[in-house]
Amino acid sequence: MALKIVRFLIHSSICLAFTIGGIAAAQTGDQIEILIDDGDPGYVETSADNAWATWNNGDAIGNSYRYLSHYSEGRIRKGTARWTTIIPEMGGYEVSVHFRQTENRTTDADYVIVDGNGVTHEFVIDQKHSPTGWYPLGVFNWDQGQPASVLLDGTDDNQSDEADAVRWRKGFSPTIPPDESDPEPEPEPIPEPDPPVLPTILPLLLESKE
Numbered sequence: 001m002a003l004k005i006v007r008f009l010i011h012s013s014i015c016l017a018f019t020i021g022g023i024a025a026a027q028t029g030d031q032i033e034i035l036i037d038d039g040d041p042g043y044v045e046t047s048a049d050n051a052w053a054t055w056n057n058g059d060a061i062g063n064s065y066r067y068l069s070h071y072s073e074g075r076i077r078k079g080t081a082r083w084t085t086i087i088p089e090m091g092g093y094e095v096s097v098h099f100r101q102t103e104n105r106t107t108d109a110d111y112v113i114v115d116g117n118g119v120t121h122e123f124v125i126d127q128k129h130s131p132t133g134w135y136p137l138g139v140f141n142w143d144q145g146q147p148a149s150v151l152l153d154g155t156d157d158n159q160s161d162e163a164d165a166v167r168w169r170k171g172f173s174p175t176i177p178p179d180e181s182d183p184e185p186e187p188e189p190i191p192e193p194d195p196p197v198l199p200t201i202l203p204l205l206l207e208s209k210e
């Protein structure tokens, strides 16, 4: 299971500590990062068939994640996971989700965000084939004190969704998803072939006509 705190990572020497609903937090004047892992306060699961299970792996945030599991024959892999925070300062936050790629994961991980204006945004990520890492879903605006959540809705099929971590960032450079940040290397250019050697018979023919 993951760390039991909501972590605000600080990227400046100037730091102001405060609390949100009893959760320790901090911010700088220009950068805020909120990270909620599975098992942290703010992480909630539902499953009619108790299908969520824990897997430990060093590639996961907090070295573990939750996933919808068969456990035994007949168990239906349906459930939801939700990560929720309270926005500490109004503005636009980049929201990213993290998962570890494995062969057993879903090809249809449905994430849902409702922004501060009540507008719903839906995303589908192929956790089976997309590389492990942070995937930005976009930048969304909230007012200070509004709850902001990411829902992973695994109730539409019987695949194995993975719930690892979610983060909100304000004032950072945009996140580059791992399938774009580690592109295939450019192939070596093929050298131009040497020009063909012209036969020397033509001058000889011309000479013979003179």
Ligand SMILES: [Ca+2]
Residues within 6 Å of the ligand: 106, 108, 109, 110, 153, 154, 155, 156, 157
């Ligand atoms: Ca799905």
Ligand SMILES: [Ca+2]
Residues within 6 Å of the ligand: 002, 037, 038, 060, 061, 062, 063, 064, 065, 066, 163, 164, 165
């Ligand atoms: Ca985790």
